[in-house]
Amino acid sequence: xxxxxxxxxxxxxxxxxxxxxxxxxxxxxxxxxxxxxxxxxxxxxxxxxxxxxxxxxxxxxxxxxxxxxxxxxxxxxxxxxxxxxxxxxxxxxxxxxxxxxxxxxxxxxxxx
Amino acid sequence: xxxxxxxxxxxxxxxxxxxxxxxxxxxxxxxxxxxxxxxxxxxxxxxxxxxxxxxxxxxxxxxxxxxxxxxxxxxxxxxxxxxxxxxxxxxxxxxxxxxxxxxxxxxxxxxxxxx
Numbered sequence: 001x002x003x004x005x006x007x008x009x010x011x012x013x014x015x016x017x018x019x020x021x022x023x024x025x026x027x028x029x030x031x032x033x034x035x036x037x038x039x040x041x042x043x044x045x046x047x048x049x050x051x052x053x054x055x056x057x058x059x060x061x062x063x064x065x066x067x068x069x070x071x072x073x074x075x076x077x078x079x080x081x082x083x084x085x086x087x088x089x090x091x092x093x094x095x096x097x098x099x100x101x102x103x104x105x106x107x108x109x110x111x112x
Numbered sequence: 113x114x115x116x117x118x119x120x121x122x123x124x125x126x127x128x129x130x131x132x133x134x135x136x137x138x139x140x141x142x143x144x145x146x147x148x149x150x151x152x153x154x155x156x157x158x159x160x161x162x163x164x165x166x167x168x169x170x171x172x173x174x175x176x177x178x179x180x181x182x183x184x185x186x187x188x189x190x191x192x193x194x195x196x197x198x199x200x201x202x203x204x205x206x207x208x209x210x211x212x213x214x215x216x217x218x219x220x221x222x223x224x225x226x227x
Binding site: 032034036041042043044045046049088090097098100102103104105 | 169217223
């Protein structure tokens with residue numbers, strides 16, 4: 001079993017749809033959880049950052065962490081064609097900056 | 113503000129040739145620096161990281177090497193490229209003292225094709 005599991009998709013939705021992206025993990029030591037957005041042939045850019053369990057909202061994006069279930073989600077409301085990208089989840093333990101674990105990424109296409 | 117640069121953006125090299133990819137960070141001091149490789153359809157593989165000048169940790173045994181000659185410069189090298197070295201190479205850094213989140217920030221990447 002991989003330490004971080006992420007459905008690779010591809011996921012295709014119509015413009016305006018609510019998108020749900022998810023990752024599961026097995027290491028209970030993970031405390032910091034991140035979502036990155038990666039456009040084709042570009043480097044990943046940090047989208048959301050959360051610590052421990054709970055929700056965090058930033059505009060159309062909401063990140064949720066459920067540590068009891070070892071499950072994190074990214075919701076995109078009112079999705080736009082410009083949201084078409086690959087979304088990577090990432091996580092790490094508290095005292096190990098150098099050991100970041102990434103999901104394989106979910107490719108999302110938002111059709112106009 | 114902090115900025116990370118990588119060059120070249122794209123590189124096509126024959127098998128057996130040498131490699132040198134460069135990464136520089138601006139606007140921060142003493143960052144932790146990372147080299148990742150991203151193969152098509154696969155996740156990010158950590159290759160090397162550095163916590164300071166001359167300090168390199170290798171995560172996977174291979175024909176690649178890394179060096180950190182200056183505080184904000186990280187170089188990925190190879191003496192002889194293999195076909196399997198093809199991929200998208202990403203440099204990343206951890207935010208400094210001003211960024212308590214310690215999230216990794218990535219450069220634009222170098223696409224390497226070994227023929």
